[in-house]
Amino acid sequence: MSTQPRRIAIANGGGFIPGLNAVVAGAARAAHEVGWELVGIRDGFDGLLHPDRYPEGGLVHLSADAVEHMSSAAAPVLGTGARTDPFHVRTVSAEQAVEEVDRSEDLLEAIRKEALEAVIAVVDTHALSVVYKLSRKGLKAVCVPKSAENHIAATQLSFGFNSVLSFAVDMLDRARQAAEAARRIAVVEVLGEHAGWLALQAGTAACADAILIPEIPFDLAKVAGKLGPKVTAGRPYGLIVVAEGAVAVSGHAVAPPANPLRASLSPGATGHEGGHVIERSGHAAAAIALDLQRLTDLETYPLALGPLVKAGAPTAVDRQLGLAYGAAAVRALQERQAGVLVAFQPPELKFVPLVDAINKIRTVPGDSVFIQVARSLGISLGD
Amino acid sequence: MTTQPPTGLVLNIQHFCTHDGPGIRTNVFLKFCSLRCKWCSNPESIHPKPELAYNTSKCIGVKECGLCLKECPESAIFTVDPDLKVRVNWDLCTNCGKCVPACPPQALSLFGHEMTVEEVLDEVEQDSAFYQESGGGITASGGECLLQPDFTAALLAGAHERGINTAIETAGNVPWAFMEKVLPHVDTVLHDHKLTDPARHKKWTGVDNARILANFKKAYETFPEKTFIARTPLIPGVNDDEEHVRAVLAFIRPHKNVVDYELLPYFRFGESKYGFLGRVYELADFQPPTPDSLAKLRAIIDEAFGRTASPEHV
Numbered sequence: 001m002s003t004q005p006r007r008i009a010i011a012n013g014g015g016f017i018p019g020l021n022a023v024v025a026g027a028a029r030a031a032h033e034v035g036w037e038l039v040g041i042r043d044g045f046d047g048l049l050h051p052d053r054y055p056e057g058g059l060v061h062l063s064a065d066a067v068e069h070m071s072s073a074a075a076p077v078l079g080t081g082a083r084t085d086p087f088h089v090r091t092v093s094a095e096q097a098v099e100e101v102d103r104s105e106d107l108l109e110a111i112r113k114e115a116l117e118a119v120i121a122v123v124d125t126h127a128l129s130v131v132y133k134l135s136r137k138g139l140k141a142v143c144v145p146k147s148a149e150n151h152i153a154a155t156q157l158s159f160g161f162n163s164v165l166s167f168a169v170d171m172l173d174r175a176r177q178a179a180e181a182a183r184r185i186a187v188v189e190v191l192g193e194h195a196g197w198l199a200l201q202a203g204t205a206a207c208a209d210a211i212l213i214p215e216i217p218f219d220l221a222k223v224a225g226k227l228g229p230k231v232t233a234g235r236p237y238g239l240i241v242v243a244e245g246a247v248a249v250s251g252h253a254v255a256p257p258a259n260p261l262r263a264s265l266s267p268g269a270t271g272h273e274g275g276h277v278i279e280r281s282g283h284a285a286a287a288i289a290l291d292l293q294r295l296t297d298l299e300t301y302p303l304a305l306g307p308l309v310k311a312g313a314p315t316a317v318d319r320q321l322g323l324a325y326g327a328a329a330v331r332a333l334q335e336r337q338a339g340v341l342v343a344f345q346p347p348e349l350k351f352v353p354l355v356d357a358i359n360k361i362r363t364v365p366g367d368s369v370f371i372q373v374a375r376s377l378g379i380s381l382g383d
Numbered sequence: 384m385t386t387q388p389p390t391g392l393v394l395n396i397q398h399f400c401t402h403d404g405p406g407i408r409t410n411v412f413l414k415f416c417s418l419r420c421k422w423c424s425n426p427e428s429i430h431p432k433p434e435l436a437y438n439t440s441k442c443i444g445v446k447e448c449g450l451c452l453k454e455c456p457e458s459a460i461f462t463v464d465p466d467l468k469v470r471v472n473w474d475l476c477t478n479c480g481k482c483v484p485a486c487p488p489q490a491l492s493l494f495g496h497e498m499t500v501e502e503v504l505d506e507v508e509q510d511s512a513f514y515q516e517s518g519g520g521i522t523a524s525g526g527e528c529l530l531q532p533d534f535t536a537a538l539l540a541g542a543h544e545r546g547i548n549t550a551i552e553t554a555g556n557v558p559w560a561f562m563e564k565v566l567p568h569v570d571t572v573l574h575d576h577k578l579t580d581p582a583r584h585k586k587w588t589g590v591d592n593a594r595i596l597a598n599f600k601k602a603y604e605t606f607p608e609k610t611f612i613a614r615t616p617l618i619p620g621v622n623d624d625e626e627h628v629r630a631v632l633a634f635i636r637p638h639k640n641v642v643d644y645e646l647l648p649y650f651r652f653g654e655s656k657y658g659f660l661g662r663v664y665e666l667a668d669f670q671p672p673t674p675d676s677l678a679k680l681r682a683i684i685d686e687a688f689g690r691t692a693s694p695e696h697v
Binding site for chain 1: 458
């Protein structure tokens with residue numbers, strides 16, 4: 001508390017998303033400007049918890065020079081921390097028993113030993129909860145929000161979402177063209193288990209015939225009714241965009257939501273046994289395509305974009321946003337703020353206490369301008 | 384040694400079971416396991432402490448209720464929209480259980496509670512008429528019942544005192560001393576041979592099988608009067624190959640007290656329970672074995688035991 005941090009770290013909790021390297025570069029450049037040293041922790045917190053796994057060391061030196069030529073689309077320099085939860089580290093004991101051990105104290109000790117005065121953590125909703133718990137145990141942390149669904153409520157825009165959205169639109173355009181060639185209805189599933197931002201915005205941009213999102217329970221008969229007259233001999237194809245968490249009016253989708261198990265989980269919930277999470281995307285699209293085919297004369301085919309959209313180069317927006325988030329995280333530490341999340345609340349980047357950021361999911365409100373726009377374009381929202 | 388009668392962390396007492404030992408049996412599931420089999424059908428039995436479970440479908444929503452939100456000291460229960468069901472942030476939940484009594488529809492519950500030997504036996508004994516008719520009794524299962532050795536030994540010794548036949552289900556991944564303590568009180572030892580290859584065993588269960596095999600061999604030799612039945616939970620693509628079945632037969636056949644080798648076809652029993660616990664089932668895309676592959680493997684076992692058809696062979 002008495003001195004400003006001189007040596008700080010940055011870690012990535014969760015997987016890759018476009019713009020991640022821009023956050024790292026932003027933090028590195030901003031740290032350099034104020035004369036601080038920035039190091040990266042490999043693979044979430046694994047670089048500190050399991051340094052033995054890294055022959056070159058669990059930490060990466062991130063000088064301004066080191067990030068000078070870092071490609072924005074390359075594999076993340078920090079690795080990924082999708083399976084990292086220091087409170088539940090799967091271990092085989094000396095007694096040959098598999099167990100999940102709370103190693104948060106070891107992590108904090110390793111951070112002290114490395115003389116790291118604060119950690120900038122790039123977080124999804126799961127990592128946000130983990131870092132919140134670490135901050136309650138004394139870790140000085142500043143979080144940067146990343147989300148492909150843009151559902152972290154504290155910020156208007158998580159980095160990564162704009163890139164995911166752009167790529168999804170591109171893929172939807174292709175799906176429509178393929179549907180046209182095949183004279184069928186493409187049912188394309190996109191990420192969005194809790195919030196329909198991606199489906200709604202991408203679907204609207206691609207002028208889909210229908211968009212089904214978790215916030216608006218859908219009636220497939222109504223979708224079919226709207227689709228029928230549109231799909232004529234002159235236009236024998238269509239495009240339906242469905243968020244993986246979409247549910248039917250009845251409560252149980254005509255079609256189960258993306259996955260009945262995951263539907264019962266909390267946002268960002270992971271296995272306590274070391275993150276045994278599998279992606280089972282595609283179920284919503286498959287079920288809806290099948291039911292629509294039963295309800296109508298139309299032939300359909302399902303397609304799931306899944307995590308494909310989370311790869312690749314960031315858009316200009318995410319490069320700017322990433323750099324800005326990284327730099328703002330350093331500024332937060334300069335201002336001696338810790339236990340906060342950097343939030344983009346246009347036109348400002350603000351610092352929101354972690355306790356106010358956890359457990360908050362931003363869903364699409366019923367009066368959203370995006371919903372109004374979609375309706376005015378004649379897009380069915382399934383209601 | 385404690386002077387207090389040992390208590391056990393019991394997950395569940397299941398009546399009228401017919402697949403875990405002779406006759407009609409009462410299965411006592413104990414919590415705590417030292418393996419992490421990816422096909423586990425009892426995920427709620429893994430951890431050595433009571434755990435919160437949340438059945439979303441029972442929640443009546445915060446508009447009507449919402450009492451749990453006030454009880455949680457960890458801010459682990461929250462809502463997304465005010466009229467919706469609550470959600471559990473499993474990363475924050477410490478399994479303290481304070482929300483459980485506050486939940487009228489019992490959407491929130493705890494898996495696992497402490498019971499004394501007498502409490503368990505009193506419940507088990509209610510089925511004693513069925514044991515006499517069928518040759519059944521009590522089966523201690525789990526989890527890994529041998530990881531609570533004092534309790535399991537006392538439970539099965541107590542069952543014997545009440546004239547109840549005893550069996551255990553074990554995966555064998557425990558210190559030998561635990562096995563040695565419990566086995567004198569067991570009539571039938573159902574024991575798992577999950578995979579033969581040590582590296583694959585480690586991949587699918589978390590540890591290799593060296594200690595397990597050493598324990599079983601020592602158990603066969605130390606307790607020649609006990610009945611042992613080897614078992615394999617058959618997971619297609621993991622261990623449903625002839626090589627594994629033949630390796631298990633080679634391991635058990637020299638020991639005359641190993642009287643059978645059962646194949647338990649994989650079913651997705653446990654899938655929904657993962658959701659209740661905030662975990663995701665890893666094997667969601669695995670399918671149960673086909674009748675043909677099962678019949679083929681069972682024929683190999685029948686042949687090794689010199690039978691024309693196994694009792695399970697329909």
